[in-house]
Amino acid sequence: MASVKGKPRRRLSSDIPPNMSRETPLRMLVFGNCDQVSLTQSVLGQDVFTGDEVNISATKKSSGFVQERNITLVNTPNLQNNDLPDSILHKEFRKAVCFSCPGPHAMVFVVDPFHLTSDTMDILKPMVHYFGERVLKHTLIVLYHERGMKTLSIEDVVKKNKSFRELAEKCSQNYIFYNEEINRTESSQTKTLLDKVDEMVSEHGMFSNMEFKDAEKRIQIEERFIRKSKEKEIRGTLKALENQHSGEALASEILKYEEKIQLECREKAELVVADKLGFTVRVVDYAVAMGKGAFVGAFLGFAVGYEGMAVGAAVGAGLGAVFGGAANAAWSYIYKSFTDAH
Template identity: 70%
Template sequence: MATVKEKTRRRDSLDSPPNMSSETPLRMLIFGSSSDVQISTSQSILGQDVFSRFEVNILATKKSSGVVQERKTTLINTPNLQDNRGLPDRIVQRELRKAVCCSCPGPHAVLLILDALHLTADTTDILKPVVHYFGEQVLKHILIVLYQKKNRRALSIEDEVKRNKSFREIAEKCGHNYLFFNEEMNQTHEGSQTQALFTKIDEMVSEHGVYSNMEFKDADKRIQIEERFIRKSMEKQIRQTMEMLEKKHSGEALVREMKNYEDKIQIECREKAELAVADKIGFTLRVVDYAVAVGKGAFVGALLGFAVGNEGMAIGAAIGAGLGGVLGGAVNAAWSYISSSFPDALRDST
């Protein structure tokens, strides 16, 4: 059993608060045994149509946000790898890069949504790509959600699931973090299932912190830089809109309208930055030579700092080692990154 000291050290290493309040926005990264359970559970949690009726197969990462039980909630649905086994690896990596960026600085929980009525022998296979792309540490942050659409035979279903060999295997790998989620009950009992989900996630965050690794940390830093560039390019538009609001409103109405506009701009800049950075990060941390990568990272960081000007110089050295890890341990990979980054940096500095 882990000691209190060990638990504290683990949380500190993730730069995460030990506890969460209802004010903390929730970020959930979602994988599923089928597109159908992902779609149904996501829409039940947010209480709105996240997907259109024509979207029956999740092929791309999709970020959806809303306020649920007075709590800001963001769901990041990844492509369903069970339904789309033939997806080329480059497409999978591209979409999972988006998932990383959309859930920065890291998800509070990774939801693994399974159909409680259809647990098959290959159910455990769904864990393989998750661990492959996000590392073994992600297992501590996975919450298995056993989805049921109708509220029937609830007790017998739970007993049956717990006897299922595949489920027992996957539950053991994930530290037995699981809960049953009944869509019909969630609707008729005012979000009771969603509340139970939030409570379980809060408990997991209190225990293990927010999930993060070098990829998330590097992506988050780069997203913040990209956000500033995007906002700077929109300065004229923002100023004109603010002036228009000042002419149309006054007093409390003006304060409210300006805050709403500022929130809108913030979200827009963030989402554009996430997509821009998603094209530049990679899943290479678990296969690089860190000693070599850190050395090259310092060189790459310095060059990037030079490319983007004084602001970039200030952070180039600071994040160089992290960039080196993400870029891999190869000179070719580093040079490829520099080549693709220089045009963007020069564009933004003009």
């Protein structure tokens, strides 16, 4: 897991996982401690946070072009130093879902290699609680530091740490060391990070679940509404470009404008849906609390009125006794129920 030594080689198209293309933005959802801000800025090679945002308390999306790749890093609130209520934390997680749709290629867990304790594992718990145990195989532990020490000597110390061994086992031994001091001069640490994420994507694909899929559908619908509302503005701008340019220059300007509009519509749609998203999450909680069968019956009954809810719940409860109830299965029941009722 040591960092790559020497001058980093040029990234080749063959390095990209077969289920991705060079045009596909590499999406990473970053969480952990205050070092997640430093890691984000190191990877992107630019200051995307202000001094007041070091102890990040709100989800933020940052993008850049790094080593011939489009990279998007979505930072959740600092889970180590922010004691946020569950309602606020879940709202920020929903924003992170929208900002990383249709799903992150990796969950990047930033930790301090010199302060690994049992509390380090606690930072991971809110993510697992919200996204489920399956998220662990998509989680990459990044041991970030800015000290002028050889990576191998740090590895020797860290590997003897019981808390780290337990954490690494949870995350399928997916971890790297990231030395910011080295990265400032040769960017080899960023390359190691991207290579490791590509390796994980080749093995497991990107992370997704029903919430990501639901959010992506909503975002695409919202994008179309936003673009439609901009039709007059778009026509005016295109006409102005046609008056100012011609030939290849015109084609180039139109392409740049189209990319700009597409990005603006996407980002606005993500924000709109992030504020609305959460219905699916809440109904799953209700389904588990009521019992899957009773909930589905009530949910379907809602389509025909209050009495239908009562009858549906009673019938559904009987079905629930036969089929059993579980949080994971609730997703498919709710999604199908919502579709049928609609």
